[in-house]
Amino acid sequence: MIESLDPRITREEIDENSVFSDLKELDQFETYEVFHQKKRGQQHSHVGIVHAPNAEMALLYAKEQFARRGQTCNLWVVKTQHVFATDYDDSDIFETTEEKIYRDPGTYKVMDRIKAYKEKNNLS
Amino acid sequence: MYGNADIDPNLKIHSIVADEDPIKLAAFEARIAAADKIEPRDWMPKEYRRQLIRMIEQHAHSEIIGALPEGTWITRAPGFRRKLALMAKVQDEVGHAQLLYSAAETLGKTREAMINDLISGKSKYSNIFNYPAPTWADSAVIAWLVDAGAIINQTTNAKGSYGPYVRALERICYEESFHLKYGHDNVVHLATGTAVQRISVQKAINRWWPPLMHFFGPPDSISEHSVILMRWKVKMASNEDMRQQFMDMYVPKIWDLGLTLPDPKLSKNKETGLWEYTEPDWAEFKRVINGDGPCNKERLAVRKMAEEKGRWVRHALLRKDAEYVTPLA
Numbered sequence: 359m360i361e362s363l364d365p366r367i368t369r370e371e372i373d374e375n376s377v378f379s380d381l382k383e384l385d386q387f388e389t390y391e392v393f394h395q396k397k398r399g400q401q402h403s404h405v406g407i408v409h410a411p412n413a414e415m416a417l418l419y420a421k422e423q424f425a426r427r428g429q430t431c432n433l434w435v436v437k438t439q440h441v442f443a444t445d446y447d448d449s450d451i452f453e454t455t456e457e458k459i460y461r462d463p464g465t466y467k468v469m470d471r472i473k474a475y476k477e478k479n480n481l482s
Numbered sequence: 483m484y485g486n487a488d489i490d491p492n493l494k495i496h497s498i499v500a501d502e503d504p505i506k507l508a509a510f511e512a513r514i515a516a517a518d519k520i521e522p523r524d525w526m527p528k529e530y531r532r533q534l535i536r537m538i539e540q541h542a543h544s545e546i547i548g549a550l551p552e553g554t555w556i557t558r559a560p561g562f563r564r565k566l567a568l569m570a571k572v573q574d575e576v577g578h579a580q581l582l583y584s585a586a587e588t589l590g591k592t593r594e595a596m597i598n599d600l601i602s603g604k605s606k607y608s609n610i611f612n613y614p615a616p617t618w619a620d621s622a623v624i625a626w627l628v629d630a631g632a633i634i635n636q637t638t639n640a641k642g643s644y645g646p647y648v649r650a651l652e653r654i655c656y657e658e659s660f661h662l663k664y665g666h667d668n669v670v671h672l673a674t675g676t677a678v679q680r681i682s683v684q685k686a687i688n689r690w691w692p693p694l695m696h697f698f699g700p701p702d703s704i705s706e707h708s709v710i711l712m713r714w715k716v717k718m719a720s721n722e723d724m725r726q727q728f729m730d731m732y733v734p735k736i737w738d739l740g741l742t743l744p745d746p747k748l749s750k751n752k753e754t755g756l757w758e759y760t761e762p763d764w765a766e767f768k769r770v771i772n773g774d775g776p777c778n779k780e781r782l783a784v785r786k787m788a789e790e791k792g793r794w795v796r797h798a799l800l801r802k803d804a805e806y807v808t809p810l811a
């Protein structure tokens with residue numbers, strides 16, 4: 359038996375030589391991805407994962423783990439297996455191509471033309 | 483031996499990356515050199531994955547085992563406010579373990595496998611938690627100085643290259659600041675209190691100084707292996723650099739309270755700017771880490787009991803259709 363400086367541990371009468379059978383896969387449950395919203399009106403953002411047997415308990419663990427400090431007004435949990443994601447190797451699909459600069463507000467330069475027009479027609 | 487990578491001095495760079503695709507390896511290294519983070523589903527060298535699993539896993543075990551020496555003082559904390567604060571701190575430490583296990587899991591080792599390896603003794607945890615906390619003053623010294631060491635280690639590692647580990651560490655460091663303040667407050671209370679209180683905190687500091695000097699591990703040998711781990715931003719500072727930083731920040735604060743440290747050689751060399759100290763007993767460090775410390779058995783037995791006693795609850799909650807998927811980030 360374990361003799362400890364902590365009376366609670368000594369009271370437990372723990373047998374240090376007891377046989378431990380290894381935890382099997384899923385003993386610690388599936389994982390859920392946690393999304394946290396700080397204030398109403400703000401986005402939920404991913405903050406981490408919890409292991410849980412079901413969504414209700416995942417919310418409970420998420421609250422303990424990610425809402426202990428600061429502000430929280432809402433939490434989401436989503437089973438990891440339900441998240442579909444793009445591959446980092448394919449990140450080039452997000453690159454803005456040269457011919458798509460028409461989406462960029464900075465590429466619209468009308469003031470030069472207005473000025474030139476006014477000068478030409480003595481409108482200033 | 484906290485979260486820091488331990489290094490095999492004999493491993494040569496070419497053998498570490500021998501069977502890696504040179505083009506992918508170059509792209510990976512360029513990404514790290516550009517201060518980009520590596521994410522779980524990125525390509526990474528095998529040795530990078532192996533070292534990170536090992537390091538994050540040990541760090542997670544250290545948090546959960548580290549909650550034990552202090553946790554034993556919750557029921558005996560002097561006063562309600564301290565009891566509440568200590569409970570909050572211990573809960574944080576267990577939460578840190580959860581965050582770190584999750585980060586390690588993104589690299590492909592399941593939480594069950596990590597817990598099994600902890601209990602069987604295959605994976606290690608920070609050696610400092612193999613020492614007992616016989617008095618309340620010990621719990622105060624742990625909260626102040628062991629957490630101070632942990633913070634130095636964690637803020638250093640938070641500059642590393644692996645995204646999930648870095649994000650977990652940022653959250654952890656934010657929580658640790660309360661631990662440090664709480665610990666300092668407790669030590670100051672004892673050090674400025676009655677003669678008996680002062681003696682108790684001095685004795686606790688004397689007990690914890692040798693394990694604190696062991697905390698960052700023996701000086702690293704400069705090897706090709708350490709060079710590559712530094713280049714990959716797995717290891718961010720040498721053990722000795724972190725020890726020096728710790729002494730720089732905390733030795734003056736301890737002396738400031740009129741307390742002493744049990745090392746007559748301890749002093750800062752004005753020319754080099756480095757602390758000089760008696761070489762810690764590394765043989766003792768090795769002996770304790772390999773299982774022969776005052777509390778190794780108790781720590782693992784308590785952890786094992788917690789898993790065993792909780793097993794039926796977990797089984798009752800398991801669903802038949804559950805399916806494990808490696809977490810994403």
Ligand SMILES: [Fe+2]
Pocket residue numbers: 545574575578632654658
């Ligand atoms: Fe911690």
Ligand SMILES: [Fe+2]
Pocket residue numbers: 575629632658661
């Ligand atoms: Fe802490």
